[in-house]
Amino acid sequence: MQHIYYEVGSLDKKCYEKFALTEDILMEHAASSIARFIEENFEKKSSVLIVCGPGNNGADGLALGRLLYKEYEVKLYLPFGAKSQMAKLQKNRVELLGLTLHEEISESDIVVDALFGSGLNKDLDETSLNIINTLNQLNTYKIACDIPSGINIKGQVNQEAFYADTTITMGALKVALFNDEAKDYVGKIEVANLGIQRSIYEEKTNIFLLEKEDMNLPLRNKKNSHKGSFGHLNVIAGCKKGAGIIAAKAAFGFGAGLVSVVCHEDIDLPYHIMQTHFLSDNCTAIAIGMGLGKYETEEIKTILAKEIPTIIDADLFYEEIILEKLKSDVVLTPHPKEFCALLKLCEIADISVIQLQKDRFEYVSKFCNKYPKVTLLLKGANVLIGKDKEIYVNSFGTSTLSKGGSGDVLSGLIASLLAQSYNSLDAAITANLAHTLAAKNYKKNNYSLIPSDLVEEVKKL
Numbered sequence: 065m066q067h068i069y070y071e072v073g074s075l076d077k078k079c080y081e082k083f084a085l086t087e088d089i090l091m092e093h094a095a096s097s098i099a100r101f102i103e104e105n106f107e108k109k110s111s112v113l114i115v116c117g118p119g120n121n122g123a124d125g126l127a128l129g130r131l132l133y134k135e136y137e138v139k140l141y142l143p144f145g146a147k148s149q150m151a152k153l154q155k156n157r158v159e160l161l162g163l164t165l166h167e168e169i170s171e172s173d174i175v176v177d178a179l180f181g182s183g184l185n186k187d188l189d190e191t192s193l194n195i196i197n198t199l200n201q202l203n204t205y206k207i208a209c210d211i212p213s214g215i216n217i218k219g220q221v222n223q224e225a226f227y228a229d230t231t232i233t234m235g236a237l238k239v240a241l242f243n244d245e246a247k248d249y250v251g252k253i254e255v256a257n258l259g260i261q262r263s264i265y266e267e268k269t270n271i272f273l274l275e276k277e278d279m280n281l282p283l284r285n286k287k288n289s290h291k292g293s294f295g296h297l298n299v300i301a302g303c304k305k306g307a308g309i310i311a312a313k314a315a316f317g318f319g320a321g322l323v324s325v326v327c328h329e330d331i332d333l334p335y336h337i338m339q340t341h342f343l344s345d346n347c348t349a350i351a352i353g354m355g356l357g358k359y360e361t362e363e364i365k366t367i368l369a370k371e372i373p374t375i376i377d378a379d380l381f382y383e384e385i386i387l388e389k390l391k392s393d394v395v396l397t398p399h400p401k402e403f404c405a406l407l408k409l410c411e412i413a414d415i416s417v418i419q420l421q422k423d424r425f426e427y428v429s430k431f432c433n434k435y436p437k438v439t440l441l442l443k444g445a446n447v448l449i450g451k452d453k454e455i456y457v458n459s460f461g462t463s464t465l466s467k468g469g470s471g472d473v474l475s476g477l478i479a480s481l482l483a484q485s486y487n488s489l490d491a492a493i494t495a496n497l498a499h500t501l502a503a504k505n506y507k508k509n510n511y512s513l514i515p516s517d518l519v520e521e522v523k524k525l
C-alpha cells in the first residue's frame with residue numbers, strides 16, 4: 065500500500081531543513097517529472113499549451129515550458145501574470161530564453177493545467193472558471209500539475225475543475241485526490257519525486273492507498289481440511305429476502321465452508337445453501353441488516369448480543385439497537401445515506417449526504433475515534449475503510465458496481481472471510497479489493513453487471 069497525506073508542506077519543509085534542498089531544486093524536479101512524462105508519451109514537436117497561474121503551481125508550469133522549449137512547440141499562457149517569488153523567477157528565466165508568452169488558449173496536442181495547486185484558497189472567479197471550462201472543452205490530452213485546478217485541498221469541487229487524463233502530483237499522494245468529488249477529474253495519478261526518493265521524503269501517516277497486492281485471498285493451502293475448517297456463516301434474511309440470498313451465494317463462492325440463511329418462512333435456496341430458523345450452534349460469523357426491513361427487535365438484540373464476528377449492513381443503521389454493538393469489534397458497511405443516519409444516531413453529526421461527500425475522510429475519522437473497535441467501510445466511488453486512527457482507501461471502485469445487489473455481494477464476501485477467521489480489518493480490505501477488482505475484470509459493458517456476474521468474477525481472481 066502507498067501513503068496518503070492531508071498536506072505535504074511539512075514534508076517539503078523537511079527537505080529544506082534536513083537535507084539543505086531549496087524550493088528551486090524541488091520545483092525543478094516537479095517540472096522535470098512532467099517533462100519526462102511528455103517526452104515518454106508524445107512525439108517531439110507536439111504542441112504543448114501550459115496554462116500557468118500566479119503562484120508556485122504556475123511556476124512549475126513555467127519551469128516545464130523552459131525544459132520543453134525547442135523540442136516541443138511550447139505555448140505559455142499566464143492569465144494572471146506571475147505573483148509569487150518563484151513564479152517571477154521562472155518567468156524571468158523563460159523570457160531570457162526567448163520564449164514568448166501567449167495571450168489566449170488555443171488547440172494543442174497536450175494541455176498542462178498549472179493554474180492552481182495546493183494554494184486554491186477561495187472560490188474561482190469568473191476568469192478562472194472560464195479558463196477551466198474552455199480547457200475542458202479542448203479535444204487534447206490533459207495533464208494536471210499537482211492537482212487539477214478547481215479541486216481544493218480537501219478534494220472538494222465547489223464549482224468546476226479541470227478534467228485531467230493524468231495528474232502528476234508532487235512529492236506524495238494527497239487526500240484531495242481521493243475524495244469522491246475529485247474522482248472524475250484526477251484521471252491516472254502519478255507521483256513525482258522532488259529530489260530525494262519518496263521513501264525518504266515521506267513520513268509516518270495513518271492514511272493508506274490499497275493496492276492489488278494487499279488482497280489476501282482465502283486460498284486453501286492445507287490439504288488436510290474439511291468443510292468445518294472454513295467456518296459456518298449465518299445470513300439473517302428479512303423481508304427483502306433476495307438481499308440475504310445474494311450475500312449467502314457470494315459468501316459461499318468466496319470460500320465459507322457452510323452458509324445458512326436464517327429465515328422464519330420457507331424460502332427457495334440453491335441446494336448448497338442451507339436454511340435454518342434460528343442461529344446455528346456452530347456459527348462462526350453473522351451477516352445481518354441486508355434487506356432486513358422490520359424484524360422482531362428482541363430477536364435482533366439476541367443475535368447482536370452474541371460474541372460472534374458480525375457484519376452489519378443496510379436497514380440496521382437506522383436502528384438504536386445497534387449502538388451497544390458499536391462498542392465491540394464489528395464490521396459496518398454503510399453507503400453515504402446510511403452513514404449519515406448512523407452519524408446522527410451516534411450523536412456525532414447531523415448532516416446531509418452532500419455535506420458528508422464533501423468531507424468523507426473527516427467523518428470517517430470522527431466515527432472511528434468514537435468507536436475504535438469498529439471496522440467501518442464507507443461505500444463510494446473511492447471506498448474508505450476506517451479502523452481506530454487508520455483509514456485505507458480503495459480507489460478501484462467503478463460505476464459498473466452502481467447497482468442494487470452489489471452491496472449485498474460485498475457484505476457476503478466480508479462475512480465469508482469473517483467466517484473463515486479473518487480479523488475484521490483484513491476481511492474488509494480483502495473482500496472490498498476482491499469486489500472492486502472483480503468488477504474491473506468484468507468484460508461486458510459497464511451497465512450490465514448483475515450480482516451473479518460479480519460472484520463469477522470473484523471466483524476467477
Ligand SMILES: NC(=O)C1=CN([C@@H]2O[C@H](COP(=O)(O)OP(=O)(O)OC[C@H]3O[C@@H](n4cnc5c(N)ncnc54)[C@H](OP(=O)(O)O)[C@@H]3O)[C@@H](O)[C@H]2O)[C@@H](O)CC1
Pocket residue numbers: 073076087090091094117118119120121122124147148179180181182183184185186187188189192209210211234258
Ligand atoms: N512547496 C514547495 O516546495 C513546492 C511547491 N510546488 C508547487 O507549488 C504549488 C503550491 O503553490 P502555492 O502555494 O503558491 O499555491 P498555488 O496553487 O500556486 O495558488 C496560489 C496562487 O493562486 C491564487 N489563487 C488561489 N485561489 C484562487 C482563486 N480561486 N482564484 C484566483 N486566484 C486564486 C493565489 O492568490 P492570492 O491568495 O495570493 O490572492 C495565489 O496567487 C503546489 O501545488 C505545487 O504545484 C512544487 O513546485 C514542489 C515544491
Ligand SMILES: [K+]
Pocket residue numbers: 121177178179180181208209210211212213
Ligand atoms: K493544477
